Amino acid sequence: MSTATPDTFDGPIIHAEDLWRTYEMGAEEIHALRGVTFEIQKGEYVAVMGPSGSGKSTLMNLIGCLDTPTSGIYVLRGKTVSEMDDDELAAIRNREIGFVFQTFNLLPRASALHNVELPLVYAGIPRDERIEKAKQALEMVDLGDRITHKPNELSGGQRQRVAVARALVMSPSILLADEPTGNLDTATGQDIMALFDRLKEAGHTIILVTHEREIADHARRTIKIRDGQIESDERRGAE
Amino acid sequence: MAFTEAIRIAFQSLRANKLRSFLTVLGILIGVSSVIAVVAITEGLDSYISNQVLELGSRSFRLQKGPDIITSHDEWREVMRRKRLDLRDLEALKASCTRCAEVGASVGTSGSAKRGRELAKGVRVTGITENISRIGAIRDLEQGRHLVQQDIDQSRRVAVIGPDLIDVLFGSVDPMGKEIDIDGHAVKVVGVTEAKGSVFGQSQDNFIWIPITTFQKLYGSRRSITIQAEAVSMERFEDAQDQVRLAMRNRRHLTYLKDDDFSIETGESIMDLWQTATRGIYVVTIVVTAISLLIGGIVVMNIMLVSVTERIQEIGVRKAMGARRRDIMRQFLVESVVLSGFGGFLGVLGAAGIALALGGVIGNMMSLDFSAPVRPWAVGLALAVSSVVGLVAGLYPASRAAALDPVEALRNE
Numbered sequence: 102m103s104t105a106t107p108d109t110f111d112g113p114i115i116h117a118e119d120l121w122r123t124y125e126m127g128a129e130e131i132h133a134l135r136g137v138t139f140e141i142q143k144g145e146y147v148a149v150m151g152p153s154g155s156g157k158s159t160l161m162n163l164i165g166c167l168d169t170p171t172s173g174i175y176v177l178r179g180k181t182v183s184e185m186d187d188d189e190l191a192a193i194r195n196r197e198i199g200f201v202f203q204t205f206n207l208l209p210r211a212s213a214l215h216n217v218e219l220p221l222v223y224a225g226i227p228r229d230e231r232i233e234k235a236k237q238a239l240e241m242v243d244l245g246d247r248i249t250h251k252p253n254e255l256s257g258g259q260r261q262r263v264a265v266a267r268a269l270v271m272s273p274s275i276l277l278a279d280e281p282t283g284n285l286d287t288a289t290g291q292d293i294m295a296l297f298d299r300l301k302e303a304g305h306t307i308i309l310v311t312h313e314r315e316i317a318d319h320a321r322r323t324i325k326i327r328d329g330q331i332e333s334d335e336r337r338g339a340e
Numbered sequence: 341m342a343f344t345e346a347i348r349i350a351f352q353s354l355r356a357n358k359l360r361s362f363l364t365v366l367g368i369l370i371g372v373s374s375v376i377a378v379v380a381i382t383e384g385l386d387s388y389i390s391n392q393v394l395e396l397g398s399r400s401f402r403l404q405k406g407p408d409i410i411t412s413h414d415e416w417r418e419v420m421r422r423k424r425l426d427l428r429d430l431e432a433l434k435a436s437c438t439r440c441a442e443v444g445a446s447v448g449t450s451g452s453a454k455r456g457r458e459l460a461k462g463v464r465v466t467g468i469t470e471n472i473s474r475i476g477a478i479r480d481l482e483q484g485r486h487l488v489q490q491d492i493d494q495s496r497r498v499a500v501i502g503p504d505l506i507d508v509l510f511g512s513v514d515p516m517g518k519e520i521d522i523d524g525h526a527v528k529v530v531g532v533t534e535a536k537g538s539v540f541g542q543s544q545d546n547f548i549w550i551p552i553t554t555f556q557k558l559y560g561s562r563r564s565i566t567i568q569a570e571a572v573s574m575e576r577f578e579d580a581q582d583q584v585r586l587a588m589r590n591r592r593h594l595t596y597l598k599d600d601d602f603s604i605e606t607g608e609s610i611m612d613l614w615q616t617a618t619r620g621i622y623v624v625t626i627v628v629t630a631i632s633l634l635i636g637g638i639v640v641m642n643i644m645l646v647s648v649t650e651r652i653q654e655i656g657v658r659k660a661m662g663a664r665r666r667d668i669m670r671q672f673l674v675e676s677v678v679l680s681g682f683g684g685f686l687g688v689l690g691a692a693g694i695a696l697a698l699g700g701v702i703g704n705m706m707s708l709d710f711s712a713p714v715r716p717w718a719v720g721l722a723l724a725v726s727s728v729v730g731l732v733a734g735l736y737p738a739s740r741a742a743a744l745d746p747v748e749a750l751r752n753e
Contacts, residue, residue, distance in 0.1 A: 167660060167746045188664045195662020206657045206750070210352055222345045223662040267661070 110178055114274050114306050115141040115164065120173035122159050122329075133159040135329040136173070141308065143274075146301045148309045148317035151326035158279075160326060161310045165200060165277050166193045178274050195223050199268030203280035205260045207252040207267075213239060214248040217267045224271060238266040242296065258289035265296060269305075276300065276307045282316055294319050346667075346674040353647065353675060354682060364643045365683025367636030368729060372687025372722040373694060375629040380695040380714050382618050384702070389614050399441075399571045400475050400607075401581055403433070403588065405564040407603040409613060422601045424564030427552070429591065430469070433567060436587040439580035440569045444469040445552055447565040453501075453548060454521040455509040463505065464547040465522060467555020473500075475570045484516050484531030487551055495553040500531035504546040522548060525558050581606070633725065636683065637733040644676050644737035655741055656749030669742040676734025677727050684726025688719050 122134040133156045141147055151157040162168040163175060166182055169190070175183040177197055185193065200206075207216045217235040226234070239248055242262040252260055261281060268276055278297070282290030298319060301307055311317050325332040354361050406419035430445045437443055448466035452459060470487050473479055482503065491498050499520070506515055515529045527550060536544035550558075552565070571580035581604055588602050648655070655668055663671075692714050 162747050165660070167750070188666075191659065191662050191664040191667075194660060198660075200660050202750070206653065206660075208654060208657065210356060219658070220661045223658075223664070223667060228344075271662075 111143075112179060113140040114143050114145075114178055115139070116174070116176040117163075118174040118176075120160070120163060120170045120175060122156075122163065122168070123171040132329055134163070134170070137326075137329070137331055139324060139331065139334060141275075141306065143306055144301075144304050145322060146297075146307045146309070146320045148311060148320035148323045149326060150311060150314075150317050150323055151332075152312060155326045156329040157310055157312075157326045159329075161277065161279055161308075164275070164308060165198050166190045191223075195220055196271055197274045199271065199273040199276045201261070201264050201268050201276065201278040201281045203283040205252070205257075205264045205284070207260060207263060209252055212249050212251055213244060213255065213263045213266075216252070216263055217270050219267060220271045234270055235266075238270040239263070241269065242266045256289075257285050258292055261285060261289075261293050262296065265293070265300075269300070274306060276305050277310075278307065279310045280312075281309070282311075282313075290316070343670065343674070346671045347678065349671055350675040350678040354678060360643065361679060361682065362686075364639055365636070365679060365686065367632050367639050368680055368683030368726050369636075369687040369690060371629045371632030371636055372684050372726055373690035374632070375625055376688060376691030376714060376718045376722055377694040377698070378621065378625040379718050380691065381698055381702070382621055383713060383715070384695075384699060386614075386618065390611065399574055399577055401569060401571075401577075401584075402605045403429075403567040403569065403584055404603050404605065408605050408610070423592065424562070425567060425602065426561065426565060427556075429588070430565065430567055432591055433569070433584055433587055437569060437580060437583045439572055439576045439583050441572045442471045442475050443567065443569045444471040444475055445565045445567045446472050447552060447555055447563050449559055449563070451523045451548075453505060453509060455518070458509045460505055460508040460546070462546070463522075465555070465559075466547060466549055467552035467559075468549050469552055472549075472568060475568050479533045479536075482532045482534050484529070486531060487549060492551045492553055495551060495557055497525070497527040497554060498530045498550070499527045500533060500549040501529055502533055502545040502547040503535045504543055505548065506532060520548075522550070523558065527554070577606075633729050636680070636726075637729040640676060640680055640683075640730060641733040641737060643679075644672060644734055645740070647675070648672060648737050648741040651741075652744060652749050652752040655744050656746050656752065659744070659746035660750060665742040668744075669738045672738035672741050673731060673734045676738065677730035680730025680733065681723060681727045684723045687726065688714075688722055691718075691722075 117140070118138050120134050120137040121132065124131045124133060135156075137156075137160060149157050149160060159168070163170055166177065166185075167190075169175075169185070170183050173183065174181065177193065180193065182190070182193060194200075207213075208219070211219075214232065214235050217238050218231045221231040221234060236245065236248060239245055242265050244259060244262055244266065247255060247259060247263075250259075252263070255263065261284075265276075265281075268278075276297075281297075282293055285293060294316065297307055297309070307320070309316065309320055317323050322334070322336045324334050403425065405422050405424055410416045410419060425445075427445065430443065433440070434443045446466050446468045448464055451463055451465040452461045453463050453465075454460075468487065470489050470492055473486050481500070484500070487498065487500060490496070499522070501515070501520075505520075509515070509520060510518070515532060517528060517530075519526045519528050521527075527548075533545075567584075569580060569584060571577040585600065585604060589600065592601055594601065655663075658668065658671075695714050
């Protein structure tokens, strides 16, 4: 495996080349992705858009290393993910990807602090250091005073901010957000998007999967997916 | 790595599902507590019985018509056909057993004793030779004197009585020299023994000793007597038995090929019998325990499968956060082991309760010191076995959890 670190690596964060993902439904083959090629540079803020059934979820799973392509090459920060086994994928997800889900996906019985600790646990970081880092991450999302609260004691926006803290605690290469405002009211959604804007300014690479135009507009680049292929890839603003 | 995390999650889910966890481990609880309780109680009985046997006297043995325990109808018929033992056998053995320090005899029946209007029923009336009180379990006197040789020789109508009879027949009256009526015959009380309490609910103090010759006058001489002998020393114990056996075979003119038509019983034979019974109890216990642990294990496996199904999304989240297969595997294995181990722990507590309660009941019944000790090794074994059950029961559910596809798992609602 490559020994590149965030400081020394200067190639593209993501290099995807002719990605295909085919599912077998009985005798039938369904091509969810049909040859997708793109690159994402460090510090970019990219929205992936597309209607349901377009293959954007499949693409998100591939980018997030939850799944591997049927064919094609996926290189994440210099490492060829498309050839990795389960355990290597788990390690990559742990170190390189910070997930933010539409339904937050926090562990209901665990405190905010423990939820944020979770990736650190699987990284094998000692307890004291874990707690220290998890606290810092929660402070970064302005939840330093809620660390002992369980998810059901927090509002929707607070839960999503806990999830963002959890996604950031390992300092991943990519923050991968799947409809992060889908379960929030408009005002709270705006708060979360403002947080993403701040993270972008701080230099994080963000990939936002959404079907809402307004949400996608926060990004500086929009990749539109339709029928398993890239329909358009537009950049705008000061880039 | 994530081991402490796994233990923490295990206890968390145990706490979150208290009733379910308790019901799940009931099978293991019952299995574990039954094995520990049975071991404790048999061990308690073991030490109790060996004490009793020691009291019988380790150098003494009994020659009787049939064995203490008859195990088949055929054996019973054979014993019934045997010749009875009588006082002539006693005299012959006295002469021929040089390795015997004492040879005595007794014969008994159940009778009733009366004094005035007071009546004692179910009294053990025993005719004895004067040396019986010195063979085996020694009974000291509270009052008066033991039977002496002249009492036997002259078939005197005298008696040594157990303390229970004092309570029933005499109350606060001094019994010495008073007459009592045994099944219609008057005898004079010359001695009272000390109290021994009861064994298995049976009083050891409700008896009358009279000279064996007097007994045969009162009740006839058709009953086979029990000859009791004591070897000169522990080393000569076997020799003494051999001498008695040989002398009896000569008297009965038994040829080389014929079996003994009498029985010799020692404390050892009682011990042997008890140990055979104990082995039986252990075998049954092990089978019962194995079955309940098997069922317990199946229940644990079932509930672990439920637990995995309930937490598919959690597993997806953990995998997304970087949990490897072995992390998930370990999490559910630890949970299963903790669950079963918890059952084992409750089982130990249950067993301690059962042993304490039963020990108390048995102790009361025998009005004796009786304790059923819960042994550390039994506790350790119980915990180890229940943990292994948890490990085995958890393997399949845990591997199913570990093999879940993260995409599928995350999509699960």
